[in-house]
Amino acid sequence: MTTCDLVLPCRDEGPALRSLLPRVPADFAVVVSDNGSRDGTAEIARGLGALVVSESRPGYGAAVHTGLLAATHEYVAFMDGDGSFDPAELLPLLEDVRSGRADLAVGRRRPVRSGVWPWHARAGNALIVAWLRRRIKMDAHDIAPMRVCRRQALLDLDVQDRRFGYPVEMLQKATMAGWRVSERDVGYHPRAEGTKSKVSGSVKGTLRTARDFWRVLA
Secondary structure, eight states: OOOEEEEEEESSOHHHHHHHGGGSOTTEEEEEEEOSOSSSHHHHHHHTTOEEEEOOSOSHHHHHHHHHHHOOSSEEEEEOSSSOSOGGGHHHHHHHHHTTSOSEEEEEEEESSTTSSOHHHHHHHHHHHHHHHHHHOOOOSSOOSEEEEEHHHHHHHTOOOOSTTHHHHHHHHHHHTTOOEEEEEEEEOOOOTTOOOSSTTSHHHHHHHHHHHHHHHO
16 A cells, blocks of 8 residues: 655656656655656656656755655655666665654665766765764764655755755754654665766766755755
């Protein structure tokens, strides 16, 4: 029985969705939050049975929040729609929250081979995580690329960032609110052919994302 929405913030991820959506476990109802795609992402997602909502404001956080508002189940999961993660690995995260072991369950990226996670993106992630772990005693070791929690609890957390700083603000607020966090290793795969990362695809993208992260932490 479906108990959890899976929000996929997407911008030009059509090629990835063709192979990704059929692999989503039946426990999840897919919500594709289309953030200005020009490659037919919305049409492909609808054709594969996903609910599609549109967010015209550019920004990862904007797309995530729009997807969250469209979700209807008690639990909600988030994952990139670029094919870099296996949706089946959301199931243990969902069980951690559904069983009461955690308020927030997150994935910790483990690259399946060299070159998947560029050095500049890995370094930026490590710096932010180290700051959060030292400053507020956050339990996680990654910036929650996959995550599951209760929908209403996340709405009540009132995450405000609408750019790439969204997951950092969410982790910061969840930690300060006393949420119990569980973390599991998840495989980090190459992106689907025909898609391009807005974050780790270039040093410029990584620096732009780091700027958003530090804006949240300032």
